[in-house]
Amino acid sequence: xxxxxxxxxxxxxRGLALGGGAWLLAxxxxxxxxxxxxxxxxxxxxxxxxxxxxxxxxxxxxLNLQAPQLRLLPAxxxxxxxxxxxxxxxxxxxxxxxxxxVEFALRYEASDRTLRAHQLRxxxxxxxxxxxxxxxxxxxxxxxxxxxxxREVTLHQLxxxxxxxxxxxxxxxxxxxxxxxxxxVAFVRKP
Numbered sequence: 010x011x012x013x014x015x016x017x018x019x020x021x022x023r024g025l026a027l028g029g030g031a032w033l034l035a036x037x038x039x040x041x042x043x044x045x046x047x048x049x050x051x052x053x054x055x056x057x058x059x060x061x062x063x064x065x066x067x068x069x070x071x072l073n074l075q076a077p078q079l080r081l082l083p084a085x086x087x088x089x090x091x092x093x094x095x096x097x098x099x100x101x102x103x104x105x106x107x108x109x110x111v112e113f114a115l116r117y118e119a120s121d122r123t124l125r126a127h128q129l130r131x132x133x134x135x136x137x138x139x140x141x142x143x144x145x146x147x148x149x150x151x152x153x154x155x156x157x158x159x160r161e162v163t164l165h166q167l168x169x170x171x172x173x174x175x176x177x178x179x180x181x182x183x184x185x186x187x188x189x190x191x192x193x194v195a196f197v198r199k200p
């Protein structure tokens with residue numbers, strides 16, 4: 010039975026593209042488990058429709074966030090995102106455009122088979138046309154704003170048919186690794 014499962018696993022995963030990602034096994038030892046790679050372009054396509062987003066700041070103004078430009082950060086096993094942001098509201102005399110950067114880790118949510126952003130780290134919010142004191146105030150609220158606007162943003166969703174064979178073999182998505190090619194989701198044995 011074990012040999013049959015290994016044969017099915019190897020046959021099903023070698024070079025098979027499913028759902029825009031690719032199942033990989035090439036170059037791994039016979040006992041190694043497969044992984045699913047999601048390219049950066051596919052991540053970008055998945056996250057773009059979730060924006061723009063508006064984040065109110067205590068009735069003073071709203072921050073309107075545009076779709077992020079994602080980047081892979083394999084050295085720290087995280088993704089980065091740069092977003093255009095516009096601040097406007099009663100406390101500001103006019104609208105001000107700026108940018109902010111954020112880095113985040115990823116986690117797998119089994120209930121809906123999604124890869125989600127978590128453990129956010131905000132870089133500096135930058136608004137060239139705002140007074141430095143106002144920009145500093147925004148940066149005080151920055152981590153909360155990033156958490157409200159990006160926490161648990163879905164970056165990718167595996168379809169049931171993408172993992173059906175592996176479910177049958179007792180495997181489930183496990184660790185997520187950021188590589189130069191995209192996100193690699195390893196499959197591990199179910200507990």
